[in-house]
Amino acid sequence: MRFHISTTSRLPIYQQLAQQIREAIARGELLPEACLPSVRQMSQDLVVNPNTVARAYTELEREGLLVSRPGRGIYVAQPRNDLTPAARDRRLIEKMNPWLTEAVHLGYAADEVLRLVAERVREFQWQNEKVA
Amino acid sequence: MRFHISTTSRLPIYQQLAQQIREAIARGELLPEACLPSVRQMSQDLVVNPNTVARAYTELEREGLLVSRPGRGIYVAQPRNDLTPAARDRRLIEKMNPWLTEAVHLGYAADEVLRLVAERVREFQWQNEKVA
Amino acid sequence: MRFHISTTSRLPIYQQLAQQIREAIARGELLPEACLPSVRQMSQDLVVNPNTVARAYTELEREGLLVSRPGRGIYVAQPRNDLTPAARDRRLIEKMNPWLTEAVHLGYAADEVLRLVAERVREFQWQNEKVA
Amino acid sequence: MRFHISTTSRLPIYQQLAQQIREAIARGELLPEACLPSVRQMSQDLVVNPNTVARAYTELEREGLLVSRPGRGIYVAQPRNDLTPAARDRRLIEKMNPWLTEAVHLGYAADEVLRLVAERVREFQWQNEKVA
DNA sequence: GTGGTCTAGACCACA
DNA sequence: GTGGTCTAGACCACC
Numbered sequence A, B, C, D: 001m002r003f004h005i006s007t008t009s010r011l012p013i014y015q016q017l018a019q020q021i022r023e024a025i026a027r028g029e030l031l032p033e034a035c036l037p038s039v040r041q042m043s044q045d046l047v048v049n050p051n052t053v054a055r056a057y058t059e060l061e062r063e064g065l066l067v068s069r070p071g072r073g074i075y076v077a078q079p080r081n082d083l084t085p086a087a088r089d090r091r092l093i094e095k096m097n098p099w100l101t102e103a104v105h106l107g108y109a110a111d112e113v114l115r116l117v118a119e120r121v122r123e124f125q126w127q128n129e130k131v132a
Numbered sequence E: 001g002t003g004g005t006c007t008a009g010a011c012c013a014c015a
Numbered sequence F: 001g002t003g004g005t006c007t008a009g010a011c012c013a014c015c
Helices: A013-027 A039-046 A050-063 A085-094 A097-105 A110-123 B013-027 B039-046 B050-062 B085-105 B110-123 C013-027 C039-046 C050-062 C085-105 C110-123 D013-027 D039-046 D050-062 D085-094 D097-105 D110-123
Strands: A066-069 A073-076 B066-069 B073-076 C066-069 C073-076 D066-069 D073-076
Touching: A013 A050, A013 B085, A039 A050, A050 A066, A085 B085, A085 B110, A097 B013, A097 B085, A097 B110, A110 B085, A110 B110, B013 B039, B013 B050, B039 B050, B050 B066, C013 C039, C013 C050, C013 D097, C039 C050, C050 C066, C085 D013, C085 D085, C085 D097, C085 D110, C110 D085, C110 D097, C110 D110, D013 D050, D039 D050, D050 D066
Parallel strands: none
Antiparallel strands: A066 A073, B066 B073, C066 C073, D066 D073
């Protein structure tokens, strides 16, 4: 797994890293129980402050995506299944509003949005099976 | 139209307000040429500093969602359509990506995501026509 | 790069500064990825409130001329190219019209105006290539 | 001569009116010594506050485009010729900077700008003869 | 009355 | 150190 940060992006560095790790996990490139590079190692690779890497890891741990085992390293967590289907839906729908709103403002027609989502979903090499 | 802000949210107040206005416009609850509450009025309603409200309004004006008419008030503008198709897609995808990642983590299958979006799109009173 | 503000001008301070930065960028004196003075530094140089400088920077960031990187500084971005040709023309004509009117009032003939513009264009270190 | 104001524009009403009068004069639709509608008449036609019309007239009088003859009305002034060629050029060039800067940011190539200016000049039905 | 600008000074997030 | 947010309160332009 190689990550890289863009010093020209306006996004905070720790968030760039966090989002890349999230997507790597989502894509299945980082499997559960995989071990991530140490804070020190990663900070050297990316040429950033160790604090910045630590912050990204902390954020992901708080989200339940990573688990740190003190003295041994930081690992990809098992996928959580503690949400009821209704709670899952609620959570996802809630976060849909801002970008759907953006779509309206950008002048997208309804079917264009659906087309774009479908396209992106394909590119994501979606691996989840339908659970219901 | 009623708005409300959460002081416990990590999102800045002016952005909370801006996003609520964006959604109200996207939903068609605030139609073009509708007049918004004055800065002073809104700041009283929300119990925040008038500057904070002004900032939200200014932000939305820069985005082309509102137009301010000094001495008269601030009004809802027409949706923008001055971006190239590629730039439009780029913007939307950027905002959609983190959400898709989230969907994967929640265990959603591809067709479930599409179903959810389609459903939500229907709930919006989508007024845009396909431009192309 | 030296900037200066006129307290006697009717133009707001933050706009005076913004316009000077715009012109410096347009002339090629400030190249992409160049770092601008910090808000605090600039506010000392100009003897104005830091908020006023921040406002100029924010305005230019919204226009896509600058990118701010929290904790790191504020930098010159690449010129925007996300507008449709029609929207581009509309914007430019809108700003050009009052100037053309002025030229007529000053008694300029059509070819004199063209000559004057051509001259000035040459003085700019025009870096854009024709896109179409 | 018919004028009209857009209540949907963000430009102050008195400036909309002033600019329309300027352009009408520039185009030769309003000739020197032509008499403009009274403040009261104009304010009724446009359905705006008389103060607003008065302000537009005052602005144009200050610029030397109109002369008011108390008790008789307000008239288009004779074109001024009191500037030396150098002063004329200086004045016009000074006001060229902002929109030329905009052109750079919008990504225009040098010859595109010249083309656009030439086009607009033609549409203006330019009536001035070369003076030099 | 409306919005727009400016100042002073505080606190937070990021590196 | 950097930029980002928020407040309080002043003054101006526009209608």
